[in-house]
Amino acid sequence: xxxxxxxxxxxxxxxxxxxxxEQVLGVEVVYVWHGETKLGGFDCLVLPGGFSYxxxxxxxxxxxxxxxxxxxxxxxxxxxxxxGICNGFQILLEAGLLPGxxxxxxxxxFICQDVWVRVENAATPYTxxxxxxxxxxxxIAHKExxxxxxxxxxxxxxxxxxxxxxxxxxxxxxxxxxxxxxxLEHIAGICNPEGNVFGxxxxxxxxxEEILGNRDGLLLWQSxxxxxxxxx
Amino acid sequence: xxxxxxxxxxxxxxxxxxxxxxxxxxxxxxxxxxEEVRVGKYLEVKLAANDPAEARRAVEEMCARLLxxxxxxxxxxxIVPARGTGEAEPCALG
Numbered sequence: 001x002x003x004x005x006x007x008x009x010x011x012x013x014x015x016x017x018x019x020x021x022e023q024v025l026g027v028e029v030v031y032v033w034h035g036e037t038k039l040g041g042f043d044c045l046v047l048p049g050g051f052s053y054x055x056x057x058x059x060x061x062x063x064x065x066x067x068x069x070x071x072x073x074x075x076x077x078x079x080x081x082x083x084g085i086c087n088g089f090q091i092l093l094e095a096g097l098l099p100g101x102x103x104x105x106x107x108x109x110f111i112c113q114d115v116w117v118r119v120e121n122a123a124t125p126y127t128x129x130x131x132x133x134x135x136x137x138x139x140i141a142h143k144e145x146x147x148x149x150x151x152x153x154x155x156x157x158x159x160x161x162x163x164x165x166x167x168x169x170x171x172x173x174x175x176x177x178x179x180x181x182x183x184l185e186h187i188a189g190i191c192n193p194e195g196n197v198f199g200x201x202x203x204x205x206x207x208x209e210e211i212l213g214n215r216d217g218l219l220l221w222q223s224x225x226x227x228x229x230x231x232x
Numbered sequence: 233x234x235x236x237x238x239x240x241x242x243x244x245x246x247x248x249x250x251x252x253x254x255x256x257x258x259x260x261x262x263x264x265x266x267e268e269v270r271v272g273k274y275l276e277v278k279l280a281a282n283d284p285a286e287a288r289r290a291v292e293e294m295c296a297r298l299l300x301x302x303x304x305x306x307x308x309x310x311i312v313p314a315r316g317t318g319e320a321e322p323c324a325l326g
Contacts, residue, residue, distance in 0.1 A: 058301055065298070094301070101303035103242075106249050148246060148304055182249065 001228050003029040004042045006072065006088075008063045013049035013085065016205040021046075024208050025221055034066040043228050044081035045072055047088030049141070049203060059102060059144045060090035069095055081125055081224060082197045086142055089189075089199030098190055098199050099157070100149035106182025110143040114214070115180050117188045117202060118168040121161045124191050125227035126198045126220050135172045136165075136216040138202035140180060145201040147183040147190075157190060165189035165200055233280055234287040235314035240300045240307045241272035275299060284311045 003021050007014045014031065021029040032039065039045070052063035063069070069091075076082045076097050084092040092098045105111055114137050119130040130136075149157070157163050165188040169178040179186045181201075189200030204217030242248045250271040258266045277294065281287035288311050300307045 057299070061298060061301070093303075099303075101301050103246065103304060104249050106247075108249055108253055146249070150303075182247070 001027050001043050001225065001232075002041055003027055004032045004039065004045045005029060006032050006034060006045060006047050006068055008034045008047075008050065008052035008066060008087075008091075010052040010054055010063075011048050011050035011087070013087075013203065013205060016203075017046050017048045017085070020205045020208045020218075020221060024218065025225055027225060032068060034063070034068045036068045037071060039068070039071040039075055042075065042080065044083065044224055045075060047072070047082070047084040047091050048205075049086030049088060052087055052091065055087075055144075058094065059087060060092075060094040063087075063091045064094040073097060076192075076197050079194065079196050081228070083126065083224070084197075084199040085203060085205065086140075086145075086201055089201055090144065092197060092199045097197050098192060099153045100147055100184075100190070102144040103146040103148050103182075104144055105142070105146050105180070107180075110141070111145075111180050112139070112141040113180070114139050115188075115202065116168050116170050116172070116178065117165040118172045118174075119164070120166055121164045121191070123161070124164055124195045124198060124223075126191070126223050127164060128227050129223040130219055133172060134219075135168060135170065136219065137170075137207070137214060138204060138217055139206050139214075140202050142181070142201055145181040145183060147187045147201075149184065154185065156193075157187075158185075160193050162190050162193060163187055164191050164198060165202070233278060233314045233316040234284060235312050236275075236277040236279065236287060236291040237310040237312065238275040238277065238291065238295065238299060238307055239272055240275065240295075240305050241270055242304055243306050246304050278314055278316070280316070284313075287311045 166186040204220040207214035207217035251269040255269040
């Protein structure tokens with residue numbers, strides 16, 4: 001089982017993802033520089049958080065034209081697992097691998113805090129060890145996480161089980177107050193219709209070890225490993 | 233040489249938190265007549281082209297591919313003649 005962590009100029013969560021995969025999950029992982037044009041032998045590619053290209057123009061807008069993205073797109077279309085976290089999610093949106101776009105948070109502020117999310121679809125490769133409706137505490141750190149899509153796209157997301165995570169309160173209830181950034185329909189994470197491409201704003205790599213005081217994020221990483229083992 | 237003046241705005245109907253905040257600030261300054269504020273981006277792109285139509289076609293493609301995000305944004309273009317870097321100042325008296 002081999003993971004790749006794509007490193008863009010300005011990625012800053014790449015080492016955290018690498019650490020969790022290597023040290024906590026004990027799987028093989030390598031960094032992939034954004035200038036690579038060929039990707040071989042990977043089971044899962046992670047686009048980490050950060051500020052690729054300084055977030056210039058729009059978040060993810062320039063990174064999505066990095067040379068490696070053609071290979072990432074081909075890998076995704078072939079059914080490979082592609083996970084985008086925070087800026088990685090924004091890049092997947094700009095690349096058209098996931099539908100919709102990010103607006104500035106409703107508060108106009110960079111929000112760095114723990115939030116609660118509810119697992120809406122526990123049948124994806126990223127959530128297969130979670131219970132439907134399970135509530136997880138995960139940290140967010142972003143200014144552009146206010147998800148938007150048009151009504152037709154939203155209907156398709158809902159009908160296809162593509163809304164994977166929603167912001168909620170500690171009891172799993174949806175409310176305006178529990179939606180930190182104003183995201184449409186409380187959306188915190190979505191997948192493509194096939195379920196192999198997943199983007200989320202929270203950072204599961206920042207809460208996957210007891211020493212950090214929270215292991216809720218580990219469930220998502222363990223789900224990926226479990227899903228890949230079951231498949232092979 | 234041409235200069236493309238590009239205005240990029242959030243589409244009507246897409247909530248603009250910056251615009252809403254600026255509107256509230258204007259109301260706080262007693263500009264009660266202000267109904268709505270939308271905040272956008274302004275870009276200038278200088279490019280070589282044989283005529284304005286060619287320049288427009290090129291910049292429209294740039295907008296569609298990179299400069300604007302069609303999911304949430306729309307853009308307006310104006311193409312005007314421009315002087316390239318290093319080109320001589322036009323001489324007023326010939």
